[in-house]
Amino acid sequence: MADSKEQRTLDYVLQNAVRGDPQSVLDFIDKFSENEWAMHVGNVKGPIVEKVVTETDPSTCLELGTYCGYSAIRISRLLKPGTRFLTIESCPANAAIAQQMIDFAGMQDKVKILQGSSQEIIPRLKADHQVETLDFVFIDHWSECYTPDTKLLEECGLLRKGSVLLADNVVYPGAPDFLEYVRTSGRYDCTNFPTHLQYSKKEDALEKAVYRG
Numbered sequence: 208m209a210d211s212k213e214q215r216t217l218d219y220v221l222q223n224a225v226r227g228d229p230q231s232v233l234d235f236i237d238k239f240s241e242n243e244w245a246m247h248v249g250n251v252k253g254p255i256v257e258k259v260v261t262e263t264d265p266s267t268c269l270e271l272g273t274y275c276g277y278s279a280i281r282i283s284r285l286l287k288p289g290t291r292f293l294t295i296e297s298c299p300a301n302a303a304i305a306q307q308m309i310d311f312a313g314m315q316d317k318v319k320i321l322q323g324s325s326q327e328i329i330p331r332l333k334a335d336h337q338v339e340t341l342d343f344v345f346i347d348h349w350s351e352c353y354t355p356d357t358k359l360l361e362e363c364g365l366l367r368k369g370s371v372l373l374a375d376n377v378v379y380p381g382a383p384d385f386l387e388y389v390r391t392s393g394r395y396d397c398t399n400f401p402t403h404l405q406y407s408k409k410e411d412a413l414e415k416a417v418y419r420g
């Protein structure tokens with residue numbers, strides 16, 4: 208079967224990066240993506256994500272949209288021992304690529320990939336994955352799912368006062384209904400981080416929404 212861009216990225220990392228070195232894996236994913244654009248959060252938005260994670264100092268994290276594992280590696284390497292990073296990916300092929308990328312980076316003990324749709328998995332997090340509440344949620348899947356999944360997290364009792372949501376691509380491709388919801392529902396304190404789309408000059412932004420409880 209003809210290989211995919213994601214498979215080519217993994218092969219490039221396996222051949223060039225240093226096993227067990229997360230920064231090396233991130234650097235080679237970024238290097239490959241300069242030639243073949245891909246939807247990793249990237250090295251411009253990445254530091255903004257890291258700053259929010261460090262300030263939050265989370266124990267239990269959820270990511271929506273694993274893709275190839277770039278942001279899972281970027282975030283989980285910052286987490287203190289004993290913390291958990293759960294990430295949901297609906298595409299089986301990308302979930303398999305991400306698992307290999309995360310293993311190579313040495314993050315396999317912190318990161319657990321849940322393959323399936325967020326709408327099906329979120330309601331099962333308490334029962335199947337021993338989650339009480341989430342301290343940090345990185346939202347990076349289809350923008351049409353941002354709002355329904357945010358409401359689902361609320362309804363499932365997975366958010367507590369101070370839970371931090373951080374959503375990528377709120378300008379490009381854009382998540383206007385999500386911005387409207389978190390900024391006007393009265394349930395969140397929001398901060399916008401203007402930045403640029405990965406590997407591009409296009410404008411983008413991240414939105415941080417802290418649940419008021």
Ligand SMILES: Nc1ncnc2c1ncn2CCCCCNC(=O)c1cc(-c2ccc(F)cc2)cc(O)c1O
Nearest residue numbers: 246272295296297324325326347348349352376379380
């Ligand atoms: N309900 C679910 N649960 C879990 N995974 C799920 C899901 N539903 C789907 N997926 C699987 C993830 C789908 C990828 C989502 N991300 C994106 O679509 C995305 C696109 C761009 C982009 C930018 C400029 C352009 F010109 C074109 C595209 C940039 C990004 O940073 C992106 O994250």
